[in-house]
Amino acid sequence: MNTINKAYLTLIIFGLFILSNVHSQNKHSNTLHKDCNIPWYFKDFKNDSIVGISWQKLISEKSVLEKIDTIIVAVIDTKFDIFHQDIKNQVWTNKKETKGNHTDDDGNGYVDDINGWNFLGGKLSNKHISDSNFESVRILRKYNDFFNKKYADTISVSERWKYEQFKLATNQRAQEIANLKEDLEYGNVLNDRYWIAKDTVAKIFGNSSYTLKELDSLYQKTEKENDSVLKPLVYFMRDFVKYDLNEQWILEQKSLPLQLEKTSYSQEYDERYLIGDTLNELGFKDYGNHEVYNDSITFQHAISIAGIIAGQLNCKEEISGFSEKFKLMPIVVAPTNGDEHDKDIALGIRYAVDNGAKVINMSFGKPLSLYKTWVDDALKYAEEKDVLIIASSGNEGKKIGDNFEHYPDDHNNSSEHEIVSNFVKVGSTSKKINNKLLSSFSNYSKKHVDLFATGSDIALLAHQNSYKRSSGTSFSTAIVSGVAAVIRSIYPNLTASQVKKVF
Incomplete structure (x- = not known):
């Protein structure tokens, strides 16, 4: 840690408040012009009286943008509108794979995975599972x-x-x-x-x-x-x-x-049959497809996460990512309705790690976990390979603890001890500099939530070249992922666990 310019990093993470004790078009460029409407969370408390992350202040005082290098950030989420005008140049490409030849050129077990992998897609068809069971249904069925x-x-x-x-x-x-x-x-x-x-x-x-x-x-x-x-x-x-x-x-x-x-509520509904998966066998990986891009699904979530991390500057819409040099890897595990499968989450993490991601964003969660050990093992695998995982704390407005859980997490089934050092759980703060600083919807916990970042009233990319505003821990998580990518890019010798300690 003695090689780090701590004052420099402090500016980067100024707005990432550690609130564990809280209980209740324009020219596209990542240079922020003075006359540009930028995301409010890029602003600075001292200069602007806004509780942001001081990104605008940092890049005006330091040559940060020039120091940032290419880094891969995996977005484990829904399907991903990789053709959006403000994100298309930042989408990761698997250079070891040849597009459309129906062959697993790189031998990683995923055919034609040019831009990532869809664990909810049909192996031999264009089917995509929008409705999954709730985890409660799966557990009771088993x-x-x-x-x-x-x-x-x-x-x-x-x-x-x-x-x-x-x-x-x-x-x-x-x-x-x-x-x-x-x-x-x-x-x-x-x-x-x-x-x-x-x-x-x-x-x-x-x-x-x-x-x-x-x-x-x-x-x-x-x-x-x-x-x-x-x-x-x-x-x-x-x-x-x-x-x-x-x-x-x-x-x-x-x-x-x-x-x-x-579908989601029914014990008779078996969506895994539709995609050819054997759910109870982690070793069976011959399912899914390469179609990570957006189609007609109604839940358009990943594109908003992508825009926060690496979207091109759009002054009119008040949107900007942290760097155009970031490459975003789409990995699909989140359905429109129902809960994510632990198997998909575990394999998605391993896919990201094996294909070069240094930061993984997971803006999703559920209250139960049927195969938690599979996900835990994937977190440990990511730790071994020095990959940082940033996960959302959820939007139920509850304290995570004895009577309420939010998975994935980094705690052992039978204890309060963290099982890995590379996992960061993120809550959300608002613009309010008072007792409403903690976003009302954000889950919280002294033990289970590592830090809070701005997540209220965020300008976002939406599918088909559109835009919107919304709030949620999903977006505060993406902001932390963007900051983490900046740090890991400028300071490549820092380990994932050291970056977590910086937060």
């Missing part, structure tokens, strides 16, 4: 017959972790079924209310074309007259127009729960 009538005092030491996961899965399943029932009822009510409100308001105006201003005026009238029948219908249509909703969205609120009842 252990229900074995543990259902047993008591805790009859369980052997070797079976205790499995039994605890079974009991937690039983409770989780009950909550998920209650949520499904609520979603089904909401979808039906929303659908029925929409058609009644639409027809009623159309009759009042004499047509179905009206402005938000006209709806506001009508609503004020119904409120003044205390019309309990008409008032909620007008309010409904006012929100429908105000938030730019459409009939397709209304229909989805009704149809999606019905779909998930047959």
